Amino acid sequence: MSLADLRKDYSLAGLLEKDLARDPFRQFDKWFQEAQGAKIPEPNAMVCSLAGADGRPSSRIVLLKAIDGRGFVFYSNYDSRKGRELAANPRASLLFPWIALERQVIIDGTVTRLTREESAAYFHSRPLASQLGAWASPQSTILPTRAALDDAYKAVEKKYAGEEIPLPPNWGGYRVSPESVEFWQGRRSRLHDRLRYRREKSGDWLVERLAP
Incomplete structure (x- = not known):
């Protein structure tokens, strides 16, 4: 075409x-x-x-x-x-x-x-997985593998299991x-x-x- x-x-x-x-x-x-x-x-x-x-x-x-x-x-x-x-x-x-x-x-x-108050209010309205993803992903940096990102997510998921996830400082x-x-x-x-x-x-x- x-x-x-x-x-x-x-x-x-x-x-x-x-x-x-x-x-x-x-x-x-x-x-x-x-x-x-x-x-x-x-x-x-x-x-x-x-x-x-x-x-x-x-x-x-x-x-x-x-x-x-x-x-x-x-x-x-x-x-x-x-x-x-x-x-x-x-x-x-x-x-x-x-x-x-x-x-x-x-x-x-x-x-x-x-x-920070405005950002925190929105952050805690997001789905739990999205909150964890914000902690796990070093956005725009080079990753060695996809597995590295998945492992980072699992580590954050374990760290905050059963707790309120805080707003990341960045x-x-x-x-x-x-x-x-x-x-x-x-x-x-x-x-x-x-x-x-x-x-x-x-x-x-x-x-x-x-x-x-």
Whole structure:
């Protein structure tokens, strides 16, 4: 199959300024609920793009775990590649690719760590196996074998048998506080709708239409 065979036109919907919510958080919630209603697999999966001190970009998929008026929250190992990159350059770009709805949302902003109390509350809401996994996996480091990871998990499982598993010191949440949020809706003839909320110095949100 040639790539030309994958061409398609977009015609499901449009996006006009008059249809937008007054702030990007409400608009995101509206689209997110529609993605859930469309039964898109893992609608909270987002591409998280970062760059470290050397300026080299890197991307991975992480899961959105919370959203409020302060920003978008995900969790990770602070010693992982993304943790090291955020320590050097606390900025992120998040992308939600809701392809079945011919939509995407792009969020650019600054990143801060959640408090230990916030991270602990989420950590203890996770399944027991996931809590153990956070202790067992030295995320982003080189492993000699798969067995080494399985053995580390078994050791942690034995160590905390019958006990509450504590929050690892190198694990917790990040909040991306948006400076801009772009809502992209596919349209025919590649004349897509791109409406971007941009935060002004006053704290108000300015809506701008971008050329596709």
